[in-house]
Amino acid sequence: MHADPKGVLTGVHFIDGDHACCEGTLAAGARFAAGYPITPSTEVVERFASRIPTIGGIFIQMEDELAASIAIQGAVWGGAKAFTVTSGPGFSLMMEHIGYAAITETPCVFIDVQRGGPSTGLPTLPAQADMMQARWGSHGDYGIVALCPNSPQECFDLAVTAFNLSEEFRVPVMMMLDECVGHMTEKVVIPEAESIAVTPRRYTKRPPAEYRPFEPMVDLVPEMVKAGDGYRFHVTGLTHDERGYPSMHGDTQDRMVRRLQDKLKPLANGRALCETEDLDDAEVVVVSYEITSRVAQRALQAARRQGIRAGKFRLVSAWPFPSARIRELAGRVKAFVVPELNLGQMALEVERAAQGKARTISVSHAGGTVHDPDTILEAILEAAR
Amino acid sequence: MAKGFVAIMAERCKGCGFCVEFCPTRVLTLSSAFNSKGYHPPYPVAAEKCSGCDLCGMYCPDFAIFGGRHAR
Amino acid sequence: MNETTLEIPCEIPEDARNPVEPFLRMDRMPHIWCAGCGIGTTVNCFTRALLDSKANLDKVAVVSGIGCTGRVAGYARLDSFHTTHGRAIPFATGLKLANPELQVVVYSGDGDLFAIGGNHFIHAARRNMDLKVICVNNMIYAMTGGQTAPTTPGTAITATAPYGVSEPTFNLASLAEAAGASYVARWTTYHVKQLARSMEEVLKRKGFCFIEVLSPCPTLYQRRNKMGDGLDAMKDYKAKSKVRNGAPTGECALSMTGEIVVGKFVDRERPDYLELLRAQMTETLGDRYAEPEVSCCSEG
Structure with a gap:
C-alpha cells in the first residue's frame, strides 16, 4: 500500500x-x-x-x-x-x-x-x-x-x-x-x-463470532478491530487473556508479557536499523546516534587521516538494540567508543552486547551543546593504543 | 393467577435486600436458606401479588432477579 | 412450597430472560462488586436507557478509568475500554473525534473523574466535547481500600483520615456547570427510574453531559462510619433526597447526613466541540476546509 x-x-x-x-x-x-x-x-x-x-x-x-x-x-x-x-x-x-x-x-x-x-x-x-x-x-x-x-x-x-x-x-x-x-x-x-510505502492496519477479516482480540497470529501479533464495527470488543490495561478479558493469573501474565517482548524479535534479530562505514578493517568502532553521529563523523575522518582504522556504527533504531551485530564486532575489534549527550546510557547497552570481548569507552557529555569532535578523536586514539 | 412473575438466580444473589425492600407489592422476602456463597437470596412469599413491574430487576446490583408480565 | 429451599414457587415462562443480559458480558459474571454496592444498580439503569433510547449498540462505546466503577467497561457488551486511572475522558475524546458517529459514554468513579482526572473533566466540559459522563459517586476510593476522595464529606473516617476528614469537598454538579457542561443531573441508586430516564435523555442528546449517581459503599465507606449496609444507604437516600429539577447547583452541595438534592439541574444548548471547530475552520478557510476523515484503511 x-x-x-x-x-x-x-x-x-x-x-x-x-x-x-x-x-x-x-x-x-x-x-x-x-x-x-x-x-x-x-x-x-x-x-x-x-x-x-x-x-x-x-x-x-x-x-x-x-x-x-x-x-x-x-x-x-x-x-x-x-x-x-x-x-x-x-x-x-x-x-x-x-x-x-x-x-x-x-x-x-x-x-x-x-x-x-x-x-x-x-x-x-x-x-x-x-x-x-x-x-x-x-x-x-x-x-x-x-x-x-x-x-x-x-x-x-x-x-x-x-x-x-x-x-x-x-x-x-x-x-x-x-x-x-x-x-x-x-x-x-x-x-x-x-x-512511499505505508503499512496498513492489521484489521481482522474474521466475523465477530470468530474473533478474539488478543489472539496472536503466527508472528505473535494479534489482528485489530476498531470501535463501531460491531465486534463489541473489550480493551483493558489489566493483564488479559486472548479474549481481552482481565485475568489475574501468573500464567496469563507470563504468556502475555513474554509475547509483548517476543513479537519484536524479528526486528531485534535481523532488521534493527543501523548505518555502518569502514567496519571491515576496523579496530575501533564509534557507536553513535542522532546529532552526535554527525559530530562523530568528523572525528572518524580525522582518525582515518592519522592512520587509525576507525569504523562507524550509527544506531538508526536504538531499540530494539542491534545486540547481535555489536557482539559479532566485539569479537574482532579492540574497542567501542560511544559518544552521547548523556552520562553514558547507550554505552551500557554496547558494553552489555560486547560481553567483555572488546572495551567500551563512554565519551559522555551532559548536554547543552554538542561534543567537541577532538574529544571523540582522543577517545578513538586512546582506544587504538 | 398473578399478572407477573419474578425469576431469581439464587446463586448470583448477594443478599443485599434491595429487591425485598423496594418491591411495590411486597412479593418478596429473604429466604432462610443459603446459596453456595452463604447469602440468603429472596423468594416470592406472595407470588400472586406480582405485577411484573421488574423494579426488583432495576434495583438488583447482581443481575440476580428480574420480573416480567405473563402473556395474556 | 418451602421457604427454606431455593426453588422458585411461581410460574416463569420458559423464554423469560433477564432484560440486562443482552447488554452485558454474562460470561464474566459474577462481577467483582461487593454485596450492597450500588454500581450494578446503575448498570441496570444504563441497560434500560440503552434499550429505551433505541441506540444502535454497535455505535455505543463505553470508556472507564480505574476503580470499582472502572470495571463497568469490562462488563458492558459494547465496544468498551478500561483505560488508565483518571484518563477515561481524554481517551474518550480521541475516540469520539476519530469516529464522531459513536456515542461515547464515560462511566467511572468520583476519585477517578475528579481527583486524578479532574483536569480532564473540566476541559472536556469547557470544550463541550460530545461525551456522556456517568459518575458513580460512592464518596470514597473503594478499590484501594477506602481512602479519602475529593467527595468524601467532612468528618467521615477513611483509611487515610483515621481521625476524620478535614478537607472540604467538591460539589460535582456545580463544578460541571461552571466548567461548561450542557447537561447536569444528580440521582441516587434509589432513583432507578429517574436515573434510567436521565441516561436515556443524554444518549439522545449532543454535548458534554454529566450525571452524578450517589451509590452505597457498605464495605469501605459506610462500615468505618457506622452507617450500616447497602440497604441502609438506600433507605437513607429515600428519606433524605429531595427532587428539585432546575435547582441552582451551588445550593446542591452534599454532606454526610444532610439533605440530598437530586434532579436535572442544567440542560442548555451549546454548540459542541466539532460544531465549533467546523464553524471556525469554514469561516477562516472556506472551501479549502476538508471535513475530518481520520480513519485509516487496511489493505484490500
Whole structure:
C-alpha cells in the first residue's frame, strides 16, 4: 500500500527536523494528533495544526501530556493513525500511556525532541538523555521501538517508518530527536506518494463470532478491530487473556508479557536499523546516534587521516538494540567508543552486547551543546593504543 | 393467577435486600436458606401479588432477579 | 412450597430472560462488586436507557478509568475500554473525534473523574466535547481500600483520615456547570427510574453531559462510619433526597447526613466541540476546509 497523496507534500523543501517530522506523519497517513506545548518539540504539531484542516483530520491541543498521550490511543481505536509530540518533562508524563499502548497493543507514535534534564533542565538546548527512559520508562516488561534520525531528511523518512513499524508490530514507536536535529534546517526531499510505502492496519477479516482480540497470529501479533464495527470488543490495561478479558493469573501474565517482548524479535534479530562505514578493517568502532553521529563523523575522518582504522556504527533504531551485530564486532575489534549527550546510557547497552570481548569507552557529555569532535578523536586514539 | 412473575438466580444473589425492600407489592422476602456463597437470596412469599413491574430487576446490583408480565 | 429451599414457587415462562443480559458480558459474571454496592444498580439503569433510547449498540462505546466503577467497561457488551486511572475522558475524546458517529459514554468513579482526572473533566466540559459522563459517586476510593476522595464529606473516617476528614469537598454538579457542561443531573441508586430516564435523555442528546449517581459503599465507606449496609444507604437516600429539577447547583452541595438534592439541574444548548471547530475552520478557510476523515484503511 502506498501513501495517500492528500498528505504528501511532494517536492524539495528547506525545513527543520520538527517540520520534516510532521510531513512524515502526514505522509504515513496520520490524521489525528494531540499535543501539549513544550520546547523544543512544539513546531511538529504547530505545522500539523496548520496543515491538517485542508487535508481532513484533527489536531487537538490537550490540557496536558497525560491527556495527549491517551487521546491518541482513543483515536487509534476509533480508526485513526495518531501521534503525539513532546520533550523531556512531557515525555516523563507520557510514560504511563506508553505502558498502556504496549499492553493494549495500540499502534501509535510518540515523538520526543530531547532536551537537557532532569526536570525542566535545559528547555532550549540539546541532550540525548531520554534513551533509557524510552526503553524502560514505563513500569513492567514490554517491548518498544525507538528510532533516531540525524537529519531533517531522516526525520521525514523515519516518521513514515515509525508508523509502519507501529502497525506491523502493534507497538508504540518513539521517534528520538534531539534539539539539534529538531531545529536544524536542511534540504528535505519528499517523494511522490506512490513511492512511499505505508503499512496498513492489521484489521481482522474474521466475523465477530470468530474473533478474539488478543489472539496472536503466527508472528505473535494479534489482528485489530476498531470501535463501531460491531465486534463489541473489550480493551483493558489489566493483564488479559486472548479474549481481552482481565485475568489475574501468573500464567496469563507470563504468556502475555513474554509475547509483548517476543513479537519484536524479528526486528531485534535481523532488521534493527543501523548505518555502518569502514567496519571491515576496523579496530575501533564509534557507536553513535542522532546529532552526535554527525559530530562523530568528523572525528572518524580525522582518525582515518592519522592512520587509525576507525569504523562507524550509527544506531538508526536504538531499540530494539542491534545486540547481535555489536557482539559479532566485539569479537574482532579492540574497542567501542560511544559518544552521547548523556552520562553514558547507550554505552551500557554496547558494553552489555560486547560481553567483555572488546572495551567500551563512554565519551559522555551532559548536554547543552554538542561534543567537541577532538574529544571523540582522543577517545578513538586512546582506544587504538 | 398473578399478572407477573419474578425469576431469581439464587446463586448470583448477594443478599443485599434491595429487591425485598423496594418491591411495590411486597412479593418478596429473604429466604432462610443459603446459596453456595452463604447469602440468603429472596423468594416470592406472595407470588400472586406480582405485577411484573421488574423494579426488583432495576434495583438488583447482581443481575440476580428480574420480573416480567405473563402473556395474556 | 418451602421457604427454606431455593426453588422458585411461581410460574416463569420458559423464554423469560433477564432484560440486562443482552447488554452485558454474562460470561464474566459474577462481577467483582461487593454485596450492597450500588454500581450494578446503575448498570441496570444504563441497560434500560440503552434499550429505551433505541441506540444502535454497535455505535455505543463505553470508556472507564480505574476503580470499582472502572470495571463497568469490562462488563458492558459494547465496544468498551478500561483505560488508565483518571484518563477515561481524554481517551474518550480521541475516540469520539476519530469516529464522531459513536456515542461515547464515560462511566467511572468520583476519585477517578475528579481527583486524578479532574483536569480532564473540566476541559472536556469547557470544550463541550460530545461525551456522556456517568459518575458513580460512592464518596470514597473503594478499590484501594477506602481512602479519602475529593467527595468524601467532612468528618467521615477513611483509611487515610483515621481521625476524620478535614478537607472540604467538591460539589460535582456545580463544578460541571461552571466548567461548561450542557447537561447536569444528580440521582441516587434509589432513583432507578429517574436515573434510567436521565441516561436515556443524554444518549439522545449532543454535548458534554454529566450525571452524578450517589451509590452505597457498605464495605469501605459506610462500615468505618457506622452507617450500616447497602440497604441502609438506600433507605437513607429515600428519606433524605429531595427532587428539585432546575435547582441552582451551588445550593446542591452534599454532606454526610444532610439533605440530598437530586434532579436535572442544567440542560442548555451549546454548540459542541466539532460544531465549533467546523464553524471556525469554514469561516477562516472556506472551501479549502476538508471535513475530518481520520480513519485509516487496511489493505484490500
